[in-house]
Amino acid sequence: MNAFGKLTASEFRLFLREPMLSFFGLLFPVVLVGILGSIPAFREVSPELGGLRVIDLYVPIALVLALASLGLQSTPQVLATYRERGVLRRMATTPASPVMLLGAQLVMNAVTALVAGVLAVLVGRFAFDVPFPRHLLLFLVAFLLCGAAVFALGIFVAAVAPSGKAASGIGMALFFPLMFLAGLWTPREVMPDWLQRIGELSPLGAGQAAMQAASVGHWPALLPVIALLAYIGVFTGGAVRFFRWL
């Protein structure tokens, strides 16, 4: 195996050895779908939700949750700790640069997010009759855009945080309000109008809105997509500008 493959495999092993990070990144989304789907009331069509069931809404939310756990909790903590402990320095003196390590982290997270997402979609479909996204391609594009925005934000946090602990704290402080805006506690559909508008422009809420639209067969609204692209641009730029390798 080449250096990048080995490094990615190594990042996978290390991720799986962190029970908290791997549970929340890999398994929690499907567990959430399983728990919510087991509640009978959540499997009943609700006129409030435009003829959908609560569980139908929670599949995209679970996918956003996977991205948020990996992008906002795991990634900033891991990367900032690597810098704090001199792992990035060590890498900088080998033919495998710290950039390669960052790449391996991203590939590992992307694969984990896809696995977590596929698990949630499959359990939703076969256990609770949540139909597959009608616009599968659009759904996938929305998932990737949301992932890109969340990881750009996470790496930006790792870039500006002075330590691994600080990065993990900032990540958490972002995780809860952003997940709230994406509807983890109450679906956005039942939020007051103004909160829905704000949610639609937040990184996770915009992703959830776009995925939700694609899953019922609509084109995502323009505004959330523009918001996601803006987050990707701003935080990638900021991370490139501020990331200290040493």
Place this chain on the structure above:
Amino acid sequence: MPVIEVRNFRKEYGPTVAAADVTFSVERGEIFGILGPNGAGKSTTVEAIAGLRKPDGGTIEVLGRTPGDPDLRRLVGVQLQESALPDKMRVREALELFSAFYPNPVEWRELVRDLGLGDKLKTPFAKLSGGQKQRLSIALALVGRPEIAVLDELTTGLDPQARRDTWDLIAGIRDRGVTVLLVTHFMEEAERLCDRIAVIDHGAVVALDTPAGLVERVAVEQRIRFRPSAPLDEKLLTALPEVREVRRHGPAVEVVGTGALLQAVTSVLASNQIVAADLRLEQATLDDAFVQLTGRPTDA
């Protein structure tokens, strides 16, 4: 041709001058020591050689290239202070991973055997002792078959036995043709291992010589103590140009002086048929040289 050439290297961090004017060159196949008190600019210099810091002034060439050149990452193995591995990475995984970074790695099993890590292969990094971490770090610096090994404070935190084992290992590396740049503040280490030493203080090289040359350079007095087998006329000794002072301690005589003091004294004694019993010579050490050069003891 030197493999490392540092000319007038300067590095500042804000108002702090970490290296003011460092110049030295390292020849292929030698163990070159950088010795100096804490904060003298040793690590800064080494980090610049390893390509981690850009000089603010002067030039550095390593194997004819500028540090930071991707080729150098393959040709120079580096063991740095304050660099670690992820806590849960195991020894074996680290060795396999780092082997994969290089086109022609050495057999890491031999390395870990030589370094006494053979029974720690499944141990996570966080569970290793300080000395074991250090040895793993050395193994990782050598696994890529480097032409130059840069080792920063490699025996700090090791117990005396582990330190001696590590010295043997470094001597072994040199014997395989690897040039070693060694940063240390242990006098004994520098004296035992290094072919040449640059003493750095306040960001500049204050002396550069072989360990013996450094010792000779400082005109520290020598003392000879002995018991003469017959009564000794002190004037015989005080007449010698090497002798500065003669003192009596009961039956023992102490002679203080410089230069080839021992030869001068023993030949005078011999020509007067006097035997010197319990003869002891106290000579300057590298420690003395260091204190004189930097005005400070090493383990300050």
